[in-house]
Amino acid sequence: MRLDKFLGDHNIGTRKQIKEYVKNGRCSVNGTVISKADMRIDEDHDFICFDGKELSYSRFHYYMLYKPQGVVSATTDGRNKTVLDLLADENVRGLSPCGRLDIDTEGLLLLTDDGGLIHKLLSPKKHVDKIYEVHISKRLSDSDIKRLEEGVDIGDTNDDGTPFITLPAKIEVLNADENGREVVHLTIHEGRFHQVKRMMEAVGNEVLFLKRLSMGSLVLDDSLHPGEYRSLTENELKMLGVYKE
Ligand code: URA
Numbered sequence: 401m402r403l404d405k406f407l408g409d410h411n412i413g414t415r416k417q418i419k420e421y422v423k424n425g426r427c428s429v430n431g432t433v434i435s436k437a438d439m440r441i442d443e444d445h446d447f448i449c450f451d452g453k454e455l456s457y458s459r460f461h462y463y464m465l466y467k468p469q470g471v472v473s474a475t476t477d478g479r480n481k482t483v484l485d486l487l488a489d490e491n492v493r494g495l496s497p498c499g500r501l502d503i504d505t506e507g508l509l510l511l512t513d514d515g516g517l518i519h520k521l522l523s524p525k526k527h528v529d530k531i532y533e534v535h536i537s538k539r540l541s542d543s544d545i546k547r548l549e550e551g552v553d554i555g556d557t558n559d560d561g562t563p564f565i566t567l568p569a570k571i572e573v574l575n576a577d578e579n580g581r582e583v584v585h586l587t588i589h590e591g592r593f594h595q596v597k598r599m600m601e602a603v604g605n606e607v608l609f610l611k612r613l614s615m616g617s618l619v620l621d622d623s624l625h626p627g628e629y630r631s632l633t634e635n636e637l638k639m640l641g642v643y644k645e
Pocket residue numbers: 500501502503505593594595596597598610
């Protein structure tokens with residue numbers, strides 16, 4: 401692969417910055433300082449350092465995307481733009497979205513080719529916390545909040561035919577938005593289809609705007625704009641349990 405792609409995957413900077421950094425002698429390959437960012441390297445065997453620190457190559461790729469509204473969380477779609485259409489072609493190979501956000505939902509979406517991590521984050525048994533910013537049509541009463549926090553029936557059934565009840569959730573009521581609509585942060589532990597919308601429906605409310613802010617330890621980078629993405633940092637990978645030194 402090209403050195404600038406390798407450095408980009410390590411979140412060192414933009415292509416332009418990387419070119420400059422390499423030109424300034426901050427990168428070495430097998431102990432030799434090099435000056436050309438488009439040099440080809442063998443990522444599995446070469447010893448690559450940036451600012452004197454070794455960068456190891458992960459065979460998997462991990463991107464944080466700020467999914468905008470109007471694109472689908474799929475790899476292909478006959479009708480709509482997909483989240484993969486937002487990535488540069490060279491990054492797309494083998495990636496899948498980790499879970500789905502509705503077409504009209506925006507916010508954090510992890511894209512990766514690491515099936516093990518996808519399984520870990522989506523497994524119903526793991527109860528990974530997801531935090532959403534939710535704008536709703538009317539104010540939640542204390543009893544609505546209590547019901548949502550204790551668990552509500554969203555119309556699904558368990559394997560044994562009993563009603564599925566959502567796990568205890570957490571609601572934090574925030575200031576109203578610019579249109580005077582109630583805004584809450586809702587933390588849930590499952591990822592059922594339309595779960596947030598159906599939870600609000602269960603207490604007679606309606607979701608007007610939905611944004612995912614976090615998934616487990618991964619928090620949407622507030623410097624990203626809708627449609628933008630970046631590689632996960634080493635720290636984010638460590639917190640997700642992906643080993644990368
Ligand atoms: N819950 C929903 O209703 N929609 C989403 O996109 C995510 C969670």
